[in-house]
Amino acid sequence: xxxxxxxxxxxxxxxxxxxxxxxxxxxxxxxxxxxxxxxxxxxxxxxxxxxxxxxxxxxxxxxxxxxxxxxxxxxxxxxxxxxxxxxxxxxxxxxxxxxxxx
Amino acid sequence: xxxxxxxxxxxxxxxxxxxxxxxxxxxxxxxxxxxxxxxxxxxxxxxxxxxxxxxxxxxxxxxxxxxxxxxxxxxxxxxxxxxxxxxxxxxxxxxxxxxxxxxxxxxxxxxxxxxxxxxxxxxxxxxxxxxxxxxxxxxxxxxxxxxxxxxxxxxxxxxxx
Numbered sequence: 305x306x307x308x309x310x311x312x313x314x315x316x317x318x319x320x321x322x323x324x325x326x327x328x329x330x331x332x333x334x335x336x337x338x339x340x341x342x343x344x345x346x347x348x349x350x351x352x353x354x355x356x357x358x359x360x361x362x363x364x365x366x367x368x369x370x371x372x373x374x375x376x377x378x379x380x381x382x383x384x385x386x387x388x389x390x391x392x393x394x395x396x397x398x399x400x401x402x403x404x405x406x
Numbered sequence: 407x408x409x410x411x412x413x414x415x416x417x418x419x420x421x422x423x424x425x426x427x428x429x430x431x432x433x434x435x436x437x438x439x440x441x442x443x444x445x446x447x448x449x450x451x452x453x454x455x456x457x458x459x460x461x462x463x464x465x466x467x468x469x470x471x472x473x474x475x476x477x478x479x480x481x482x483x484x485x486x487x488x489x490x491x492x493x494x495x496x497x498x499x500x501x502x503x504x505x506x507x508x509x510x511x512x513x514x515x516x517x518x519x520x521x522x523x524x525x526x527x528x529x530x531x532x533x534x535x536x537x538x539x540x541x542x543x544x545x546x547x548x549x550x551x552x553x554x555x556x557x558x559x560x561x562x563x564x565x566x567x
Contacts, residue, residue, distance in 0.1 A: 305407070307513045310447070313410050315508065317417050319501035324421035326493030327486045332426055332472055336433050339464060340417050343440055354447040354519045362527045365449050366535050372459045373542045377549035379464045383471040384553035390475045399487065
């Protein structure tokens with residue numbers, strides 16, 4: 305597989321994640337889909353780095369490691385938020401979080 | 407190709423499966439295949455980080471959250487919202503647009519993959535990218551403190567109830 309093969313793989317994973325994020329009802333499932341999309345972007349970064357497309361140093365690998373750290377922070381805060389909301393609302397369905405509508 | 411099938415199949419299963427626990431396990435399959443892909447791309451350190459952070463930490467965190475919040479797998483509600491067809495259209499639109507751009511571009515295709523040397527990577531992280539590294543460390547600290555605050559059980563409210 306060449307560079308374009310890896311980029312198409314990354315694009316496919318991103319599309320799956322985007323669809324799931326928009327379509328799933330469960331708040332935790334939406335977080336899982338965000339992780340899928342972040343991983344897709346990471347794959348593109350590592351692929352560009354491996355084929356030495358833009359940078360001469362290891363910028364792609366460094367960026368992917370930084371993205372992983374930010375993703376870990378995002379997952380921590382996101383799951384804490386979801387648990388706090390579920391504790392008060394007793395449901396994980398995002399359709400039921402409609403207090404501001406009333 | 408096997409790894410690519412694992413990545414895409416795991417992702418699809420994660421999005422489509424009805425039970426959230428099954429989705430989390432499918433997500434772990436996808437992340438594991440992705441770690442193999444990183445190793446193929448000559449970045450074993452990124453593959454190791456992927457296994458440690460995603461397979462080890464984030465997956466366990468998500469499964470813990472599911473176990474804390476799901477009441478059991480009885481009478482699962484429908485997994486998709488009514489807007490699922492629109493969501494599919496949007497996702498297909500994104501994929502079509504970016505895929506078209508990918509096809510239009512003439513990618514240079516060297517047959518040799520340049521592996522990431524660990525020494526160079528470490529030097530880059532601690533010299534050229536030292537400031538982003540420190541910012542990420544601070545962000546992680548802030549995220550941990552924020553998560554503790556958010557997930558803490560509000561003792562005062564409980565005593566009043």
